[in-house]
Amino acid sequence: MKKALITGITGQDGAYLAKLLLSKGYEVYGLVRRIVNRSFSNLTYLGVEKNIEYVDGDLTDEASLTHVVRTIKPDEVYHLAAQSFVGTSWDQPIVTSEINAMGTLKLLNAVKNHCPAAKFYHAATSEMFGNSNIDGLQTEDTPFHPRSPYAISKLFAYWMTVNFKESFSMFCVNGILFNHESPIRGLEFVSRKISDGVARIKLGLAKEIKLGNLDSKRDWGFAGDYVEAMWLMMQEPEADNYIISTGQTHSIRDFLDIAFERVGINNWSSYVQIDPRFKRPAELFTLQGKSDKAQAKLNWKPQVNFTQLVQMMVDADLERLKK
Numbered sequence: 159m160k161k162a163l164i165t166g167i168t169g170q171d172g173a174y175l176a177k178l179l180l181s182k183g184y185e186v187y188g189l190v191r192r193i194v195n196r197s198f199s200n201l202t203y204l205g206v207e208k209n210i211e212y213v214d215g216d217l218t219d220e221a222s223l224t225h226v227v228r229t230i231k232p233d234e235v236y237h238l239a240a241q242s243f244v245g246t247s248w249d250q251p252i253v254t255s256e257i258n259a260m261g262t263l264k265l266l267n268a269v270k271n272h273c274p275a276a277k278f279y280h281a282a283t284s285e286m287f288g289n290s291n292i293d294g295l296q297t298e299d300t301p302f303h304p305r306s307p308y309a310i311s312k313l314f315a316y317w318m319t320v321n322f323k324e325s326f327s328m329f330c331v332n333g334i335l336f337n338h339e340s341p342i343r344g345l346e347f348v349s350r351k352i353s354d355g356v357a358r359i360k361l362g363l364a365k366e367i368k369l370g371n372l373d374s375k376r377d378w379g380f381a382g383d384y385v386e387a388m389w390l391m392m393q394e395p396e397a398d399n400y401i402i403s404t405g406q407t408h409s410i411r412d413f414l415d416i417a418f419e420r421v422g423i424n425n426w427s428s429y430v431q432i433d434p435r436f437k438r439p440a441e442l443f444t445l446q447g448k449s450d451k452a453q454a455k456l457n458w459k460p461q462v463n464f465t466q467l468v469q470m471m472v473d474a475d476l477e478r479l480k481k
């Protein structure tokens with residue numbers, strides 16, 4: 159039986175990935191921090207909370223990572239844990255860097271020293287591109303130009319992952335995933351903030367949603383589809399970096415259109431208030447990824463389109479709030 163270690167097990171991607179790996183017969187270990195009020199609600203939502211072996215560890219503490227890696231000796235390490243919210247990274251740039259950049263280096267070191275044959279997946283991100291593109295699209299060859307402390311910390315981790323592969327012949331891959339959402343996306347992200355807000359308005363629990371820049375565009379996919387790509391990358395004979403995206407881009411306004419339409423509201427202008435607190439010091443205007451390499455080499459394709467994604471999220475929030 160193969161053993162997988164997932165960091166960030168309690169997050170959206172950790173939960174979807176754990177479910178996928180369990181269905182494939184893996185023994186799944188999840189790294190968890192000892193914090194007050196830790197929540198397993200994403201894993202509970204997907205019905206896998208009790209099927210995971212939880213191990214204590216913290217990305218800022220290399221000794222804990224060493225202990226975990228040495229004890230479990232995983233076949234595959236999926237490193238998803240991060241301070242993953244771009245907005246917060248301006249308020250907490252040092253913590254973001256300690257966790258995302260140095261934390262990745264510590265984990266890579268632990269794997270190299272105690273389990274070097276393990277395959278290593280790093281959750282890189284489309285944020286590394288900033289506003290850089292080739293003919294409007296981002297590909298694996300688009301130059302990086304990170305525009306937030308979050309993106310900069312991830313770029314460090316991206317290159318460390320490449321460097322461990324090149325220096326120590328380890329199997330290390332970067333998944334450059336574009337925005338991916340689901341009913342268990344964190345409430346601070348714009349997609350979930352909208353689906354939750356729309357459901358609350360529909361049920362009479364709220365009057366409005368406060369948002370920042372409505373004109374930025376994102377390439378939004380479904381997290382359940384994207385974790386499949388993570389696993390596929392790890393099954394390849396050679397380690398490589400792949401963009402995972404839908405190839406379609408939509409504005410926040412498009413998201414609002416579909417979300418409000420789902421609950422029978424056709425003109426949402428009176429329900430949305432612009433609040434400068436939610437604007438970013440430096441914005442990414444448009445993200446649109448070209449995932450041709452993943453489609454050709456991994457035979458991966460997104461299954462859920464934008465409209466289905468928005469509707470799925472609104473429906474799930476309605477359901478949840480009605481309870």
Ligand code: GDP
Pocket residue numbers: 244245285337346347348349351368369370371372374375376410436437438441442
């Ligand atoms: P990101 O692409 O990883 O930063 O994902 P987010 O979901 O946090 O943000 C996506 C886009 O939505 C960015 O361009 C934000 O500026 C924009 N946005 C507009 N209003 C909001 C808001 O209230 N919250 C968040 N999180 N983003 C917002």
